[in-house]
Amino acid sequence: MTSEMLATIxxxxxxxxxxxxxxxxxxxxGETLTEKSGRINLGLEGNLILGAMVAYAVSYQTGxxxxxxxxxxxxGVFLGLMHGVICSLPRVNDIAVGIAMMSFGTGIAxxxxxxxxxxxxxxxDGLPLGGWTDDSALAQxxxxxxLFFVGIAVAFVMWWALANTRxxxxxxxxxxxxxxxxxxxxxxxxxxxxSTAVGGFLAGVGGAFLSLSYPGSWNEGLSSGQGLMAxxxxxxxxxxxxRCIVAALLFGAAGALGPALQSVGISAGYYFFNxxxxxxxxxxxxxxxxxxxxxxxxxxxxxxxK
Amino acid sequence: xxxRGLSRRNLLKTGAAGLASAALPLGAIRxxxxxxxxxxxxxxxxxxxxxxxxxxxxxxxxxxxxxGVDVIEEENVPETDAVAQSMESMINLDGANLILATxxxxxxPFVKDLAKKYPDVEFRHAAPLWKEGDPTNAxxxxxxxxxxxxxxxxAAGLCTTSNKIGFVAAKPIPSVLSNINSVLLGARSxxxxxxxxxxxTGDWSMPVREAEAANAxxxxxxDVITCHVDGPKVVIETAEGRGVKSCGHNASQRPLxxxxxxxxxxxxxxxxxxxxxxxxxxxxxxxxxxxxxxHNDMVRNTPYGAGxxxxxxxxxxxxIAALRGGEPIYVGPLKDNKxxxxxxxxxxxxxxxxxxxxxxxxxxSGSIT
Numbered sequence: 001m002t003s004e005m006l007a008t009i010x011x012x013x014x015x016x017x018x019x020x021x022x023x024x025x026x027x028x029x030g031e032t033l034t035e036k037s038g039r040i041n042l043g044l045e046g047n048l049i050l051g052a053m054v055a056y057a058v059s060y061q062t063g064x065x066x067x068x069x070x071x072x073x074x075x076g077v078f079l080g081l082m083h084g085v086i087c088s089l090p091r092v093n094d095i096a097v098g099i100a101m102m103s104f105g106t107g108i109a110x111x112x113x114x115x116x117x118x119x120x121x122x123x124x125d126g127l128p129l130g131g132w133t134d135d136s137a138l139a140q141x142x143x144x145x146x147l148f149f150v151g152i153a154v155a156f157v158m159w160w161a162l163a164n165t166r167x168x169x170x171x172x173x174x175x176x177x178x179x180x181x182x183x184x185x186x187x188x189x190x191x192x193x194x195s196t197a198v199g200g201f202l203a204g205v206g207g208a209f210l211s212l213s214y215p216g217s218w219n220e221g222l223s224s225g226q227g228l229m230a231x232x233x234x235x236x237x238x239x240x241x242x243r244c245i246v247a248a249l250l251f252g253a254a255g256a257l258g259p260a261l262q263s264v265g266i267s268a269g270y271y272f273f274n275x276x277x278x279x280x281x282x283x284x285x286x287x288x289x290x291x292x293x294x295x296x297x298x299x300x301x302x303x304x305x306k
Numbered sequence: 307x308x309x310r311g312l313s314r315r316n317l318l319k320t321g322a323a324g325l326a327s328a329a330l331p332l333g334a335i336r337x338x339x340x341x342x343x344x345x346x347x348x349x350x351x352x353x354x355x356x357x358x359x360x361x362x363x364x365x366x367x368x369x370x371x372x373x374g375v376d377v378i379e380e381e382n383v384p385e386t387d388a389v390a391q392s393m394e395s396m397i398n399l400d401g402a403n404l405i406l407a408t409x410x411x412x413x414x415p416f417v418k419d420l421a422k423k424y425p426d427v428e429f430r431h432a433a434p435l436w437k438e439g440d441p442t443n444a445x446x447x448x449x450x451x452x453x454x455x456x457x458x459x460x461a462a463g464l465c466t467t468s469n470k471i472g473f474v475a476a477k478p479i480p481s482v483l484s485n486i487n488s489v490l491l492g493a494r495s496x497x498x499x500x501x502x503x504x505x506x507t508g509d510w511s512m513p514v515r516e517a518e519a520a521n522a523x524x525x526x527x528x529d530v531i532t533c534h535v536d537g538p539k540v541v542i543e544t545a546e547g548r549g550v551k552s553c554g555h556n557a558s559q560r561p562l563x564x565x566x567x568x569x570x571x572x573x574x575x576x577x578x579x580x581x582x583x584x585x586x587x588x589x590x591x592x593x594x595x596x597x598x599x600x601h602n603d604m605v606r607n608t609p610y611g612a613g614x615x616x617x618x619x620x621x622x623x624x625x626i627a628a629l630r631g632g633e634p635i636y637v638g639p640l641k642d643n644k645x646x647x648x649x650x651x652x653x654x655x656x657x658x659x660x661x662x663x664x665x666x667x668x669x670x671s672g673s674i675t
Contacts, residue, residue: 012522019521020514058370069478117354120562137525140548215540216547220352222513256518262505263522267673274508274515278512
């Protein structure tokens, strides 16, 4: 392997990490918030797909992609509220509802999205941060969508707010011990509905990134399970907003590995390299899972750890 | 087949069969192809994907307006046991007596098994897979799109300045490999220095990975991008966004790339479905194997876009005329990209030997495993 090939691979992976990671980041952050309050919302794949469709449709109809992003967020709030309210009914399992919400979100997105597969909607422009370099590949990798920075900002705000604000404390308390929350006069179901709704908003915005930035068009195969993988990333990130950024970037870079290797002529075994993100997840899970520490950091009220 | 117990579907099936035999005189239950054809069409993706499924669905409209033909359609059916269940429910619940299975992976084993299980139902599958010995109520129809890709290659070979054409491919099956090889041969016919670099994504519809692949090809120096995936929209739009030229696939993507579109390879399923419609209206049997290319109007190239230069248009038009006249694409001897002699002599464009293609020719960088 020459150094030129290595440079191409590294630049592709850098670009891939930045381009592909944003939806993972938003969904993982949304799920982190929801799980911090003691609920699991497996339905974020549905939010992601519905968000992608709504963002594309609104951007096409109004000509304003940012309005599309906002609308995608609110479609996510709608699904999140629904999940939150249904799960607040007695004896309802949040995981089962999540799976139902995933089918529901996907279904209405496909149903209402039919007329928007063909048209081209205005997309979100990237910030050309690579203007200083003559290398077109590097310049392209550094043409970064503002939502990427929004995601990082959200992660920092969430990290700070969970640790340092009254609201953050209430969310964490509700997630760790329902009894303590009640003793403090907090109504757990209200907190959880709000957290699921805000988490849904973030996942919807992640969907907007898929349809309005990268790959930048609406079709039914758009998400192909990214919402589900992002939920798994939360466990890998140990419910920590900042680690969600790292996990999403790592996943994006691993996803870019397959195409990048083939582009420099290392093409044998591409099925294996295309599976890199999943293999990576497996190895990280194996490496980080210990009987004593596997649930470290997990909110105490989560139905999977209780 | 999975073993099924007493399910709603089985109940419906038995009930419907009972009703049908009570209402109709014996022997008239399933007339061979006179009128009253119930056609079940199965698609692997959405019908409006700017690609493979759209090309089929648009052509299917011809059959919908044919007298005596009722069309039922199901989209997004994966190439798994799901397609067997879709086809069976079309047969048992909707009374379909002709099934058009439009995706490569549907044939073996699903169409073959069902053709044996339902000898009165006709199955036609859109890939050149039917051969002597397969059930006679099954069959294949296919357009040799590689001829149109050859024309893409001719145009691309004269539009590239880096001499590197990027190809985003789904799976290394013969028809995909033939398209890749034909792009190379087309490009080499006008530009001996041209090379093709291929990236396989592993599946028919992977939008994010397709965009990554197109970006990686541009990063590696390709300045014309083409593809063989179900919905080429993402690849073409990504290429346009990167400021490189592009050639389309399956349906017209010309509006997606106003600056860089050269031309594209398109199926003309209309020709086949028109023929089917005429035969069905006549009560005639459908042929077991029906295939064609430029010589019988089964493929076409998208009208040239802004990315095509004078020389490219002229050479591509000449190539189309030559293909119409039956000029061969695979002029032997040719080696694969590992140095083995794979094409010993010159083959006719429809020679069955080429249907089993499992190599990339010398000049293509990429690997099929």
